[in-house]
Amino acid sequence: MKMNIYEHADQMGLEAARVSAAIIQEAVRTQGKARIVLSTGASQFPFFKHFVKMDIEWDKVEMFHLDEYVALPESHPASFRKYLKERFLQHVPVGKAWLVNGEGDPGQVVEELNRRIAEEPVDLALIGIGENGHIAFNDPPANFQVEEPYMVVNLSDTCKAQQVNEGWFANNGEVPKQAISMTVKQILRSRHIVSVVPHAAKAQAIADTVQQEVDSRYPATILKTHPSWQLFLDKESAALVYAWC
Incomplete structure (x- = not known):
């Protein structure tokens, strides 16, 4: 683990974007393409602000994203597909973008995502950490053993x-009960994690x-093994x- 601490969130976002861009550029240089995974949420605003301005051969980038609510319309402000289209995809011309369609049949969506992401290794995964320590929607106690890349949680x-505190929903009752999420093992298969x-x-x-040992009650602790x-x-x-x- 390398920990980078900055005075302000904007500076943090800029430096994280620079590091991420360098990883992607190296992947493109050495193998002709890069595969990345993106997270969403309010905490990622300072990152995306700078990331979309990085000098990257975006047409050689293939993008996946971490998770999406089940049965939430894309038009809803909390939709992660909406988030990524507005804050990322409309700004950069990526070669491919595999968005998690939470409005589709969950089993079929998971099957297709699992097939696509297993085709080649992921070069860089941007993995946020939730207030309860979750990574993607792997809430505590997280399942560290599932082999499949995506699952319904x-x-x-x-x-x-x-999600309510960040302003995406008015109350807990409005938040969907389930989501399609990348699994912990798939996150750890990425070559680099930021x-x-x-x-x-x-x-x-x-x-x-x-400070804690690796423990499913604190899901993000597993990242220390990468x-x-x-x-x-x-x-x-x-x-x-x-x-x-």
């Missing part, structure tokens, strides 16, 4: 509360991730790990 109350985690609301999750994981924080999200560091 039930959302915990703490996960729903985060986690962008700003804001005070994530401070306890970051402290748990850094040989190439970089964690980008601002001073607010890093507040509880300063002394520990």
Whole structure:
């Protein structure tokens, strides 16, 4: 693990975008293409702001994304497909984009995604960390054993509360009960992982991730087992790990 701490979220987002761009550029240089996985949510705003401006051969990039709510219309403000189209895809001409269609038949959607992502290794995965320590929608206690790349999961109350607190839904009852999520093992198969985690609301999750042993009750701790994981924080999200560091 390499931990990078910055004064402000904007600076954190810029540096994470630069590191991510370098990884993608190297993949394109050495193998002619790059495969990436993107996360969403309010915490990723500072990253996407700069990422879409990076000098990257976007037409040689194939994109997947981490998760999507089951049965939520794409027109809903909380739709991750809507998020990625507005904040990423309309700004850069990627070669391919495999979006998780939460409005389709979940079994068929998972089957197709599993087939597509298994075709070649993922070069870079942008993996956020939730307030409850989840990665993608792998809420605690997370299943570290599932081999398939994607699966349908039930959302915990703490996960729903985060979505409400970020303004995506009015209350927990409006949050869908299920989502299609990339699994933990698929995340770890990525050659490089970059986690962008700003804001005070994530401070306890970051402290748990850094200080706890690898434990399914703290899903993000599994990222510490990856040989190439970089964690980008601002001073607010890093507040509880300063002394520990």
